[in-house]
Amino acid sequence: MLELVKRNLILKVKNLQEAKLMRRLSHPNIVNLLGVAPQEDPVMIILELCPNGSLHKKLRNSPEIPVKKLVSYATDAARGMVYLSLRKIIHRDIAARNCLISKTDEVKISDFGLSVADKNVISVDKLRHMPVRWLAPETLRKGEFSTKTDVWAFGVMLWEIFSRCKTEPFPGLSNAQARLKVFRCHKFSYRLLASNVGALSF
Numbered sequence: 001m002l003e004l005v006k007r008n009l010i011l012k013v014k015n016l017q018e019a020k021l022m023r024r025l026s027h028p029n030i031v032n033l034l035g036v037a038p039q040e041d042p043v044m045i046i047l048e049l050c051p052n053g054s055l056h057k058k059l060r061n062s063p064e065i066p067v068k069k070l071v072s073y074a075t076d077a078a079r080g081m082v083y084l085s086l087r088k089i090i091h092r093d094i095a096a097r098n099c100l101i102s103k104t105d106e107v108k109i110s111d112f113g114l115s116v117a118d119k120n121v122i123s124v125d126k127l128r129h130m131p132v133r134w135l136a137p138e139t140l141r142k143g144e145f146s147t148k149t150d151v152w153a154f155g156v157m158l159w160e161i162f163s164r165c166k167t168e169p170f171p172g173l174s175n176a177q178a179r180l181k182v183f184r185c186h187k188f189s190y191r192l193l194a195s196n197v198g199a200l201s202f
Contacts, residue, residue: 015043018112021089031079031100031110050108053099059096059165069105070161076107081154084109087148091114091130092145094133094153096160121146133169140179 022033022045037044054059055073059065077099085089092111098111116122124143127135136152138144156169170178 001029001194012038012043014113015045018115019043021043021117022112023117025118026085027080029076029106029108030083031108043180047110048100048102048108050100050110052103052105054097055099055101055107056096056160056165058101061160063164065164067162070164073107074158074161077109077127077154077157080107080109081150085150088118088120088147090122090145090147091150091153092116093131094150095131095184096157096158096165099157099179118146132175135179135182137182140182 013043015034015037019033021035022031025033032048034048035044037045037046046111055077073185076115077094081091081094091195092114093111096110098109100110102108111194122145124145127139127143130139132140133155134153139152140148173181177201
C-alpha cells in the first residue's frame with residue numbers, strides 16, 4: 001500500500017511539472033494546455049482537442065497521403081521544435097507517436113512528460129524505458145540529452161513520416177542491434193533508414 005501511494009505521489013509530481021512547463025508554451029505547432037485539475041487523482045491535464053489523433057496513427061491508417069502533405073507535416077514539427085529550442089526546452093521524446101494532428105490537419109508536438117526547461121544539456125544515469133531507436137549517439141553513450149539530441153530524434157521522425165510508419169525505425173533489428181549500428185557508424189544508420197523509405201514522388 002505504501003509503495004502504491006509513493007508511485008501515485010511521484011506520478012502526481014511529474015504531471016504537475018509537465019503542466020507547469022506547458023503553461024509557458026504558446027505556438028501553433030505545440031499542443032495547447034487549457035487547464036489543470038491538481039485536486040484530481042491522478043492529476044488531470046486538459047489539452048486542446050486534436051480530433052485526428054496521433055501523427056503515427058494518421059500515417060499508418062492513411063497510406064495514400066501525398067508526399068507534399070508529408071513535407072507539410074515535417075515542416076510543422078520543425079517549426080514547433082525551433083520554438084522549443086529558442087526557449088531552451090529539451091523535449092527528449094520527439095517521435096510520430098508524440099505528435100498530434102489538429103482539426104486543421106496540422107502537426108502539434110505533444111507529450112512533455114520527459115521534457116526539461118532552462119538547460120543546455122542534462123545527463124541521466126539510466127536509459128530504462130527510453131525509446132532506443134530514437135536516441136542519439138551521445139545519449140546512448142553518455143546519457144546526455146540536449147536540443148541537438150532532439151534534432152537527431154527529429155531525423156528519425158522524418159524517416160517515420162516518409163515511410164508512413166509502416167514499421168519501427170531500424171526495421172529487422174532488435175533494440176540492441178539498432179543501438180550498436182548507431183554506435184559504430186552513423187552513415188550506416190542513415191543508409192539503413194533511407195533504404196526503407198523508398199522512392200518519393202510529388
